Amino acid sequence: MRKYQTLLYYCYSHIDHAEQFAADHLQFCKSLGLVGRIIVADEGLNGTVSGTPEACQAYMDAVHADPRFAKTDFKIDEVNELSFIKMHCRYKPEIVHSGLRDPKIIDPTKETGKHLEPREFMEMKDRDDVVVLDVRSNYEHNVGRFKNALTLDIENFREFPEKINELSAYKDKKILTYCTGGIKCEKASALLLKNGFKDVYQLHGGIIKYGKEAGGKDFEGKCYVFDNRVTVDVNHVNPTEVSACRTCGTNSSRMINCANPECNEHFAQCEACGWKMEGCCSDTCMAHPRKRPYDGTGYYVKVPQPVNLEKISRREVKRLTANPTLHN
Incomplete structure (x- = not known):
């Protein structure tokens, strides 16, 4: 029996005060000991979270108890290890970035296939x-x-x-x-x-x-x-391999990011070529002065960037101004 579960889900449903909802939802997830990534927008929720079966069940029960999300369909995977390191819950303009924010153009709550x-x-x-x-x-x-x-x-x-x-x-x-x-x-x-x-x-x-x-x-x-x-893995009936290593062409579904941060391309590369190319997609990237050390995973932790105050949403600024205690 596997020790943890990973939940994949989304729900299109209007959320009033979605930015505040995101902040509160983050604290709720942390209280359950969950890790994962959730996007909150005015149009709904989109998330993948991971934790113990008990924590995941408590989370699903809480989401389903909210009338806005009562019909949320959770896909549940049994996993040996947690699928994330930390818990993130962020407000964004859309729960999936399409550039189609105007409900007058399309509204998934009203018409879809x-x-x-x-x-x-x-x-x-x-x-x-x-x-x-x-x-x-x-x-x-x-x-x-x-x-x-x-x-x-x-x-x-x-x-x-x-x-x-x-x-x-x-x-x-x-x-x-x-x-x-x-x-x-x-x-x-x-x-x-x-x-x-x-x-x-x-x-x-x-x-x-x-x-x-x-x-x-x-x-x-x-x-x-x-x-x-x-x-x-998805196919348990007639599985095949379709992805090929960028470097040598052998079948491989091992995905990495190029070790050159100015490239950072996401591509397939077998383990042997990963070490040979030092996690790079090309000789040019291997020679790049900013190339990151390759540890065999092709995964690189993002370096925190300074906060750009100009990008803070007007709505958030207005909320903080109206509620000075939120600064504390």
Whole structure:
């Protein structure tokens, strides 16, 4: 029996005073002994947290007890080690960065693609009138994706709206969107509908839920996750490896960041080439004067930067001004 659990979840639901909610929610998570990363926005919650089964259950119970988040779908992984080092809960403009903040353009609480449960998705995905669309970034689908899925050349989800025109040839098809846990599909499918696509679906619970409930059939490679595990196995039926080491070309799903901080590219590199290249993606980066020491992980702790007061939101400044005690 594994010692810890990791929860992946999101919920689109309006949160009043979301910045204060984020601060209070952080303290609540810490009181339970959880570690993880949660994004809070006016539009809802997006998080991955890790802790003991008891702490995770207490957290899920508390979230479900709040009417705003009562329908939150938690994906639960049993893990041997905590998936994070610290607990972060931050306020941001969106719970997934798309650049589509105006609810008059798209609002996932009102209109999205039709939700397909994993086994429904599995039954539909190979039909002739269907296109399976991966809405994730390059580094994610390069390490794992559904067989025959259409992938987009994007470095970040915020580039997705720019790719809509490239998909126009598929407007007469059923579009089945998917992502890691489902959150990106909420906005991607809504935007497709807004742009004239008539028959749009999304994999409910994403790749993670598909692996748990449908055995991960026909998902090739591994699923990229945003915690210390980096990638996880999904396919327990017909697994394959699709990711290749950047340096030597052998199959490898081991993801690292380039040791040159001015590059910092996220890419696949086998362990042997990692040591050979000192964690770099190229000879140029190996020779860079700022190259970071490579310890075999390809993971580098961010160096804290000075606070830029100009970037503090006007709302936060107003809140602090109105409540002087919050400074203490």
